[in-house]
Amino acid sequence: xxxxxxxxxxxxxxxxxxxxxxxxxxxxxxxxxxxxxxxxxxxxxxxxxxxxxxxxxxxxxxxxxxxxxxxxxxxxxxxxxxxxxxxxxxxxxxxxxxxxxxxxxxxxxxxxxxxxxxxxxxxxxxxxxxxxxxxxxxxxxxxxxxxxxxxxxxxxxxxxxxxxxxxxxxxxxxxxxxxxxxxxxxxxxxxxxxxxxxxxxxxxxxxxxxxxxxxxxxxxxxxxxxxxxxxxxxxxxxxxxx
Numbered sequence: 350x351x352x353x354x355x356x357x358x359x360x361x362x363x364x365x366x367x368x369x370x371x372x373x374x375x376x377x378x379x380x381x382x383x384x385x386x387x388x389x390x391x392x393x394x395x396x397x398x399x400x401x402x403x404x405x406x407x408x409x410x411x412x413x414x415x416x417x418x419x420x421x422x423x424x425x426x427x428x429x430x431x432x433x434x435x436x437x438x439x440x441x442x443x444x445x446x447x448x449x450x451x452x453x454x455x456x457x458x459x460x461x462x463x464x465x466x467x468x469x470x471x472x473x474x475x476x477x478x479x480x481x482x483x484x485x486x487x488x489x490x491x492x493x494x495x496x497x498x499x500x501x502x503x504x505x506x507x508x509x510x511x512x513x514x515x516x517x518x519x520x521x522x523x524x525x526x527x528x529x530x531x532x533x534x535x536x537x538x539x540x541x542x543x544x545x546x547x548x549x550x551x552x553x554x555x556x557x558x559x560x561x562x563x564x565x566x567x568x569x570x571x572x573x574x575x576x577x578x579x580x581x582x583x584x585x586x587x588x589x590x591x
Contacts, residue, residue: 377411392486393460426453445500459485
């Protein structure tokens, strides 16, 4: 699960860099569409962008930004497959992953999807560009990222036994770790008063034992003195009294 989260963070960082170059991306699409004589239909699929880059790209700047877009889409697709190995699946998480895989399919029609608030990618386009040409393709990555984050949020609420190590290991260690941590936490959170009461109780028991020991010694000493006193009294002959 941690590996999946780390992969997601890396994709988000790459997307932030790509987002700063959205105008460069739109310019590259415009140039390659012109070269392909394909100015009427919208940019509606990943395979269309791939075809523009492979066959109609004439400069390194356009190639770089188109390649960046395709790489992010590919990384997201790999992440979706990785998430399937992390979680055994339920209706919610499986539905989210299916939507992600459908959106990332190279032949899927993206022309009708739109990223909404808080994403502003569509707002950075003109009305004609947003409606007729690029609204779908610029919305793809932010929508998929939102879906993956939603998957993570749902998966973290599920029992640990349904989660598996990304590298293919068992969930036993992940299941046992929180139990051990809980036990340690319970020990560490024992109120100081409990420890103090235990110490006081032990001390009181020791004091009682000491007092009982002293009392026994005193009683034995008195008995000895009384007995000795009887022996040391003046001897008088029997039948004669002063």
